[in-house]
Amino acid sequence: MKTMQTKSQQFSSILTLRGLDRKYSQWSNALNNFTESDVKGALSSQPGVYRPEKLMVLVSPAARGHLEQMAQLAHQLTVQRFGKTIKLYVPLYLSNYCSSSCRYCGFNVDNKIERKRLTIEEALEQADIIANEGFRDILLVSSEDRNYITVEYLCELSKQLRKKFSCVSIEVYQMTAAEYSELFAAGIEGVTLYQETYDRDVYKYYHPAGLKTDYGQRLNVADDMAAAGMREIGLGALLGLADWRVETLALGEHAHYLMKRYWQSHISISFPRIRPASHVDGQQFEHLLSDKDMVQMMLALRLCFADVGLVLSTREPASLRDNMVSLGITRMSAGSKTSPGGYCKTEHALEQFDVNDSRSASQIAEMLRERGLDAVWKDWDCGFIDNK
Amino acid sequence: MDNLVIAGREFNSRLLVGTGKFASSKVMADAIEACGSEIVTVALRRVDIENENDDMLLAIDRDKYLLLPNTSGARDADEAVRLAKLARAASSINWLKLEVTPDPYYLLPDPVETLKAAEALVKDDFIVLPYINADPVLAKRLEDAGTATVMPLASPIGSNQGMRTRAAIEIIIEQANVPVVVDAGLGLPSHAAEAMEIGADAVLVNTAIATAADPCAMARAFKLCVKAGRTAYNSGPAVAQRKATASSPLTGFLRDE
Numbered sequence: 001m002k003t004m005q006t007k008s009q010q011f012s013s014i015l016t017l018r019g020l021d022r023k024y025s026q027w028s029n030a031l032n033n034f035t036e037s038d039v040k041g042a043l044s045s046q047p048g049v050y051r052p053e054k055l056m057v058l059v060s061p062a063a064r065g066h067l068e069q070m071a072q073l074a075h076q077l078t079v080q081r082f083g084k085t086i087k088l089y090v091p092l093y094l095s096n097y098c099s100s101s102c103r104y105c106g107f108n109v110d111n112k113i114e115r116k117r118l119t120i121e122e123a124l125e126q127a128d129i130i131a132n133e134g135f136r137d138i139l140l141v142s143s144e145d146r147n148y149i150t151v152e153y154l155c156e157l158s159k160q161l162r163k164k165f166s167c168v169s170i171e172v173y174q175m176t177a178a179e180y181s182e183l184f185a186a187g188i189e190g191v192t193l194y195q196e197t198y199d200r201d202v203y204k205y206y207h208p209a210g211l212k213t214d215y216g217q218r219l220n221v222a223d224d225m226a227a228a229g230m231r232e233i234g235l236g237a238l239l240g241l242a243d244w245r246v247e248t249l250a251l252g253e254h255a256h257y258l259m260k261r262y263w264q265s266h267i268s269i270s271f272p273r274i275r276p277a278s279h280v281d282g283q284q285f286e287h288l289l290s291d292k293d294m295v296q297m298m299l300a301l302r303l304c305f306a307d308v309g310l311v312l313s314t315r316e317p318a319s320l321r322d323n324m325v326s327l328g329i330t331r332m333s334a335g336s337k338t339s340p341g342g343y344c345k346t347e348h349a350l351e352q353f354d355v356n357d358s359r360s361a362s363q364i365a366e367m368l369r370e371r372g373l374d375a376v377w378k379d380w381d382c383g384f385i386d387n388k
Numbered sequence: 389m390d391n392l393v394i395a396g397r398e399f400n401s402r403l404l405v406g407t408g409k410f411a412s413s414k415v416m417a418d419a420i421e422a423c424g425s426e427i428v429t430v431a432l433r434r435v436d437i438e439n440e441n442d443d444m445l446l447a448i449d450r451d452k453y454l455l456l457p458n459t460s461g462a463r464d465a466d467e468a469v470r471l472a473k474l475a476r477a478a479s480s481i482n483w484l485k486l487e488v489t490p491d492p493y494y495l496l497p498d499p500v501e502t503l504k505a506a507e508a509l510v511k512d513d514f515i516v517l518p519y520i521n522a523d524p525v526l527a528k529r530l531e532d533a534g535t536a537t538v539m540p541l542a543s544p545i546g547s548n549q550g551m552r553t554r555a556a557i558e559i560i561i562e563q564a565n566v567p568v569v570v571d572a573g574l575g576l577p578s579h580a581a582e583a584m585e586i587g588a589d590a591v592l593v594n595t596a597i598a599t600a601a602d603p604c605a606m607a608r609a610f611k612l613c614v615k616a617g618r619t620a621y622n623s624g625p626a627v628a629q630r631k632a633t634a635s636s637p638l639t640g641f642l643r644d645e
Binding site for chain 2: 079080081082083084085136166231259263264265266306307369372373374376378379380381383384
């Protein structure tokens with residue numbers, strides 16, 4: 001049944017109407033019914049154009065035998081739209097103090113780990129180190145440490161960072177529209193916030209307490225970012241919590257919804273795949289993704305969205321990252337340390353996840369060169385910002 | 389001589405090139421050389437204009453090429469003007485390719501903000517080359533505002549679709565008193581030839597060259613087609629008709645009475 005969306009409808013209600021917020025197993029079963037001829041049809045349609053049915057076909061098991069053709073199409077499309085380039089960014093971890101109790105996370109409030117948070121001065125010291133490596137695109141990362149990593153803290157840090165970095169974005173806890181507006185005014189132009197999972201019931205299980213418990217509220221936060229003027233909005237599901245095929249369908253709907261409604265914000269999608277976290281015991285994840293799964297997911301999204309950014313972090317091992325740069329990826333991190341203060345020290349006791357690609361930024365740039373790709377360090381300019 | 393003249397400056401080549409999407413600065417420099425272009429546009433977002441050692445800027449010989457900064461990524465007039473002024477202060481270049489592209493997907497130019505920015509920049513002594521949709525009235529408004537050219541798109545940028553806006557570009561060419569540079573969407577050398585044949589003063593190409601398997605060879609092909617198209621335009625092309633007309637008339641034997 002085709003339902004017309006109205007402008008006032010929130011994404012949470014649209015997802016519910018589409019039935020994509022629960023009962024993933026029914027969706028998984030439905031995806032098994034696609035055939036070879038469905039896949040051929042989807043692959044002969046205009047590459048880069050979104051249709052919900054097309055995304056369903058491309059993530060289905062039937063498309064599994066067509067990954068090479070999907071990869072060729074995705075590669076051509078990405079080169080046409082983004083050129084022979086990959087943007088490089090670097091994360092700066094500010095704090096791993098956390099008030100949330102997400103069951104999958106090493107920074108979980110209940111975990112007795114060594115905690116660390118950076119003062120603004122310490123953060124700037126770290127930033128100097130990474131600026132010297134050539135980075136101009138910095139992502140500030142923090143766990144749910146609202147009392148210390150405040151909006152004021154981020155605004156002040158951003159103002160200082162703008163002297164050295166052409167692009168400052170954040171991946172912290174969810175905020176309000178007013179807070180995003182304040183951050184935007186201080187020069188923060190991109191926000192990444194993962195829904196973690198689009199399955200309502202799974203979400204509830206993994207977020208038993210703290211400020212993240214409200215599924216619907218989190219689902220509608222991207223609207224607030226866009227309304228605040230954010231140029232880059234990063235979406236993602238923590239891959240491994242639920243069936244990736246259905247998560248991809250929900251992600252597609254989310255991206256499409258935001259693109260239609262907030263035509264001036266660019267959407268990007270990340271692929272945070274669950275890796276073992278040092279401090280979480282006995283975790284059993286039913287839905288872990290193989291490399292092939294992740295590649296299929298990425299290709300399916302590219303073939304439905306010609307222009308969304310596709311982002312790959314150093315969670316993934318070097319060999320896999322090297323091979324994925326030609327499959328539609330547009331932005332990747334390099335030389336990352338995932339513990340606060342990690343750029344000065346050699347210890348790794350506090351990492352959120354284990355970095356699987358520990359090569360330096362210049363080594364990554366060299367790898368890209370060998371593959372006929374130019375590493376882009378700067379793709380924004382402080383001149384756009386009103387520095388009054 | 390049949391030179392291109394923009395804002396009083398003469399150019400032998402009628403092919404302008406962009407610098408995005410290349411696999412390296414070296415490939416970019418070689419391709420620019422191969423296409424014989426004299427005007428090279430760079431996105432201010434992409435380069436560090438204050439830095440003499442910027443990789444991309446170093447690859448462009450400023451004695452040989454006019455470096456034409458562009459404001460791609462600006463969402464409104466204020467952003468474009470601010471960026472232009474900072475760039476001029478840092479580089480002392482007062483030529484500017486004005487791009488106001490609030491939509492991050494098709495990068496289509498905002499006509500309202502482009503006109504607003506053009507008016508402000510012309511007043512501030514910039515030589516303004518505005519990127520616009522193929523809108524004849526907007527082209528006239530910009531010309532009235534004092535821009536040095538108008539640069540209508542052939543089809544959405546990077547789309548390689550060719551002269552989809554041909555009918556509107558023909559009107560712009562007919563009415564313009566400033567050079568018309570067809571910008572964006574030219575995917576093949578034959579598309580560039582088509583633009584030149586109908587009387588465009590120049591074309592600007594980037595994606596089609598940068599993303600070709602052999603960018604230098606493609607750059608040469610564009611160079612040849614731009615020349616061919618211009619020569620054809622100057623030769624007074626024959627008019628296309630629906631019916632065939634014999635090249636040896638059947639009534640040629642009849643004498644004048």
